[in-house]
Amino acid sequence: MKYRAFVLTILCILFSAGTALARSEKLFEVKAKKFVYTPNVIKVDKGDLVRIRLISEDVTHGLFVDGYNVQTSAYPGQDGSITFVADKAGRFTFRCSVTCGEFHPYMTGYLVVAPNSRFWGYVILTLVIGLGSIAFVFAKNRKEQEDGKG
Amino acid sequence: MEKDKLFGLIDLDARIELTRFKPIRWLLKSRWFPLLLILFNLAVFMVILIAGFVGGYSAGNYNFGIMVVWILWWVLLMFMLVPVFARAWCLMCPFPVFGDWFQRRGLFQVKPGNPNGLNIKWPKSLKNMWVMNFLFLGTTFFSGFFTVRPFATFILLGGIIMVAFLVGLIFEKRTFCLYLCPVSGFQGLYSQFGMTEIRRKDFEICKKHIPKTCFVGNEKGHGCPWLLTPFDFKKNTYCGMCLECFKTCPYDNMALNLRPPGVDLLADTKREPRGLDEAWKAFIMLGIAIVFFLAFQGPWGFIKDAVRATTLSSFLAYIFAHTVFNLLLIPGIFLVFAALSKLFSGNKEVPLKKVFVNFAYTLVPMGLGVWIGFSLGIILPNGSYLLHIISDPFGWGWNLFGTAHFPWTPVFTYPLGYLQGVVLLIFYIFSLAYGFRISKQTYPELNQAKRGWLPIFSFLTLITLVFLWLFLGT
Numbered sequence: 001m002k003y004r005a006f007v008l009t010i011l012c013i014l015f016s017a018g019t020a021l022a023r024s025e026k027l028f029e030v031k032a033k034k035f036v037y038t039p040n041v042i043k044v045d046k047g048d049l050v051r052i053r054l055i056s057e058d059v060t061h062g063l064f065v066d067g068y069n070v071q072t073s074a075y076p077g078q079d080g081s082i083t084f085v086a087d088k089a090g091r092f093t094f095r096c097s098v099t100c101g102e103f104h105p106y107m108t109g110y111l112v113v114a115p116n117s118r119f120w121g122y123v124i125l126t127l128v129i130g131l132g133s134i135a136f137v138f139a140k141n142r143k144e145q146e147d148g149k150g
Numbered sequence: 151m152e153k154d155k156l157f158g159l160i161d162l163d164a165r166i167e168l169t170r171f172k173p174i175r176w177l178l179k180s181r182w183f184p185l186l187l188i189l190f191n192l193a194v195f196m197v198i199l200i201a202g203f204v205g206g207y208s209a210g211n212y213n214f215g216i217m218v219v220w221i222l223w224w225v226l227l228m229f230m231l232v233p234v235f236a237r238a239w240c241l242m243c244p245f246p247v248f249g250d251w252f253q254r255r256g257l258f259q260v261k262p263g264n265p266n267g268l269n270i271k272w273p274k275s276l277k278n279m280w281v282m283n284f285l286f287l288g289t290t291f292f293s294g295f296f297t298v299r300p301f302a303t304f305i306l307l308g309g310i311i312m313v314a315f316l317v318g319l320i321f322e323k324r325t326f327c328l329y330l331c332p333v334s335g336f337q338g339l340y341s342q343f344g345m346t347e348i349r350r351k352d353f354e355i356c357k358k359h360i361p362k363t364c365f366v367g368n369e370k371g372h373g374c375p376w377l378l379t380p381f382d383f384k385k386n387t388y389c390g391m392c393l394e395c396f397k398t399c400p401y402d403n404m405a406l407n408l409r410p411p412g413v414d415l416l417a418d419t420k421r422e423p424r425g426l427d428e429a430w431k432a433f434i435m436l437g438i439a440i441v442f443f444l445a446f447q448g449p450w451g452f453i454k455d456a457v458r459a460t461t462l463s464s465f466l467a468y469i470f471a472h473t474v475f476n477l478l479l480i481p482g483i484f485l486v487f488a489a490l491s492k493l494f495s496g497n498k499e500v501p502l503k504k505v506f507v508n509f510a511y512t513l514v515p516m517g518l519g520v521w522i523g524f525s526l527g528i529i530l531p532n533g534s535y536l537l538h539i540i541s542d543p544f545g546w547g548w549n550l551f552g553t554a555h556f557p558w559t560p561v562f563t564y565p566l567g568y569l570q571g572v573v574l575l576i577f578y579i580f581s582l583a584y585g586f587r588i589s590k591q592t593y594p595e596l597n598q599a600k601r602g603w604l605p606i607f608s609f610l611t612l613i614t615l616v617f618l619w620l621f622l623g624t
Contacts, residue, residue, distance in 0.1 A: 035451070035454055035458075036451030036454065036455075037449065037451075038451075040449035040450065040451065041449055041624065043624075064560065066531065066560065066563035066564070066566065067563050067564035067566075069560075069563070088564065090567055090622070091567065091622055091623065091624055092563070092564075092567075093447070093449075093527075093531075093563075095531060095560075097558060099209050099211060099212065100209075101209055102207075102208070102209045102210055102298040102299055102458075103294070103298055103454060103458055104209055104211055105210075105211050105298075105531075105532050105535075106298075106445070106446045106447070106454065107454075108447060108448070108449055109449040110449050110624060112624045116622070116623065116624065118567055118568065118571070118622050119618065119619070119622040119623040119624075122571040122574075122575070122618050122622060123615060123618060125571075125575060126575060126578065126611065126614050126615060126618065127611070129575065129578070129579060129582075130578075130582065130607065130610075130611045130614075133579075133582045133583075133586075133607075134604070134607060137586050137600065137603070138600060144596075
């Protein structure tokens with residue numbers, strides 16, 4: 001019994017350590033200035049712990065990450081910060097969440113969580129549909145031609 | 151002969167006549183309809199103009215004019231009005247109402263006699279989409295102002311209403327809507343995909359009916375304001391769905407039909423031929439969608455700076471690049487694929503122009519899908535601003551419906567990319583389905599049509615992949 005508990009404990013420790021090792025931490029300093037983020041594209045891997053420090057260089061700006069629904073805001077001298085686990089793969093827009101000027105709704109950047117399976121999934125689907133349609137068109141019309149001759 | 155079925159399922163000749171239902175027929179024949187809708191929209195646009203004027207140079211996301219026009223109206227247009235109801239917006243559009251009022255000497259009653267105004271005919275050489283193409287493209291040069299600055303929206307809409315009135319004083323009927331309105335052209339082109347149509351029912355009735363009251367008018371209604379001959383037109387392109395022909399026909403021979411989407415794309419008649427003007431409209435709409443996406447939904451600051459004219463040189467560079475891209479580059483690339491199509495087909499008789507123009511219509515479903523995808527990226531993150539502005543339309547601190555303090559709340563941002571991808575694929579499939587049919591119309595032999603289809607298929611697939619990259623990739 002004691003032996004079994006010991007083995008279980010060891011396994012739990014190993015599993016936790018493995019998870020912690022797999023989840024790497026990525027820190028980004030994102031500067032916001034009317035109506036651009038720098039860097040404008042942030043790339044991480046699925047499972048990463050992402051920390052974003054938002055630094056405003058002019059007026060109050062926000063940063064809301066689509067799909068993750070996390071946000072922060074910053075004004076000059078007062079940085080903002082968000083932390084989240086990038087557990088959803090794909091490309092997500094991050095956008096300003098505090099009205100900062102006339103182009104505010106279009107102040108955007110991209111968070112890319114690799115692998116971008118959504119994009120590649122659609123690429124494959126498009127090619128399958130396209131090539132399938134070609135095969136269908138050629139096969140159908142060949143049959144029609146043969147029927148016509150018959 | 152076997153019926154042509156879309157996806158092997160839907161008979162392309164199938165129609166559901168909505169005017170079979172008495173309440174609908176009664177509604178369409180009433181002089182109150184669509185007048186009441188027009189007056190309602192006129193009131194809304196008056197509020198938009200006032201909001202635009204008092205909003206001045208402030209940020210547009212809390213302005214009634216900006217939000218209703220560029221978020222709500224545009225999205226409704228692309229999502230529902232055009233793909234489902236064809237040119238239903240033209241039916242209720244308030245822009246030409248003052249011109250109509252002047253010409254007809256009233257809005258409700260039909261008064262006998264000649265209309266007011268000079269009633270000059272529009273030059274024959276300009277009876278196409280070219281002027282609208284250039285005007286619409288020209289309007290998009292200033293999209294970085296119109297879509298974000300309330301006063302710029304005021305100037306644009308006020309200008310359109312003013313020009314529509316002035317054109318009504320000089321030219322006959324709805325000349326402005328037909329050949330000048332910047333938003334008319336793409337509605338005309340994309341309404342060829344629309345699932346609704348107005349057509350005559352029985353050809354024999356129209357043939358025997360003299361005079362053609364649908365064209366010349368009678369005491370019940372005006373002769374077609376859109377200068378069509380309702381007894382025989384085949385395409386939605388220039389039908390503004392004003393419903394006057396329902397009122398003037400003494401035999402109830404006009405029908406409002408539901409139909410499979412896209413059937414007009416196969417129509418190419420002597421009176422309503424396919425044309426370069428409409429082909430260019432298709433290219434321009436596709437090109438503008440790319441540029442708008444890069445500027446409004448992309449992360450690239452230098453493009454945003456250029457569009458909103460932070461410096462004169464960057465703005466001029468944007469205008470130059472935008473124009474070349476839309477008017478030359480996209481059509482140029484398409485021309486290469488059209489030439490390849492002709493080459494692959496092995497047919498030396500078919501003119502390259504015909505191949506080019508015919509296949510340009512395959513971009514109609516795709517363009518519509520692209521714009522729906524683009525609109526999703528606008529409405530889902532920004533739609534919640536609408537709740538604020540309906541309660542406080544002029545930014546005067548009102549709270550009419552208790553929603554003035556509703557916080558900005560983006561919705562469905564996780565599935566947004568999935569939705570855009572699905573929409574693109576659906577319209578890609580429509581483009582493919584109609585594309586091969588157009589190929590069969592273009593080339594006389596089936597084998598030629600099959601071979602000639604391959605380069606165009608490749609172009610459509612390539613464009614779909616480009617937009618997938620824009621919506622989802624990096």
